[in-house]
Amino acid sequence: MTRIAELAGSISTLLKERGETVGVSESSSGGLVSAALLAVPGASAYFMGGMVIYTGAARDAFANIDLDDHPGVRSSSEPFALLCAKAARERLDTTWGLAETGAAGPTGNRYGDDAGHTCIAVTGPAEHAETLETGLSDRAENMDLFTEKTLEVFERILKSAT
Numbered sequence: 001m002t003r004i005a006e007l008a009g010s011i012s013t014l015l016k017e018r019g020e021t022v023g024v025s026e027s028s029s030g031g032l033v034s035a036a037l038l039a040v041p042g043a044s045a046y047f048m049g050g051m052v053i054y055t056g057a058a059r060d061a062f063a064n065i066d067l068d069d070h071p072g073v074r075s076s077s078e079p080f081a082l083l084c085a086k087a088a089r090e091r092l093d094t095t096w097g098l099a100e101t102g103a104a105g106p107t108g109n110r111y112g113d114d115a116g117h118t119c120i121a122v123t124g125p126a127e128h129a130e131t132l133e134t135g136l137s138d139r140a141e142n143m144d145l146f147t148e149k150t151l152e153v154f155e156r157i158l159k160s161a162t
Contacts, residue, residue, distance in 0.1 A: 100147075
């Protein structure tokens with residue numbers, strides 16, 4: 001079993017035991033966080049939906065976040081990840097919102113972040129945001145690492161919120 005599958009299984013168990021749900025917003029992980037959570041049998045009990053907001057158009061359509069309403073906030077930042085997690089939670093009416101936003105590579109993003117940079121946020125009964133810097137330029141490897149780290153953060157917050 002892979003580490004990602006192990007984390008998704010643990011998260012599934014925690015959410016199902018507590019009767020809680022999650023909505024996901026992700027960008028540079030490209031849907032891998034949602035795929036990992038959906039790969040666990042019984043996912044319909046806790047996974048309410050996910051959105052990949054890789055572009056401004058997707059952000060507007062799916063998350064309904066207008067950055068003009070949040071001066072100084074930019075994509076690929078902890079404040080933006082929190083906005084995305086809140087949007088997923090609110091739009092899907094879930095217990096938890098989970099978000100990831102970053103730069104998978106092979107180059108950095110237009111905001112000056114290097115490849116391998118991502119911000120992860122969890123909202124709900126507890127709120128948390130943190131940044132991961134892998135130092136790698138390999139896009140596929142970063143996407144896997146971003147997914148793993150997002151699930152690790154969510155599992156840790158779930159366990160501490162009991």
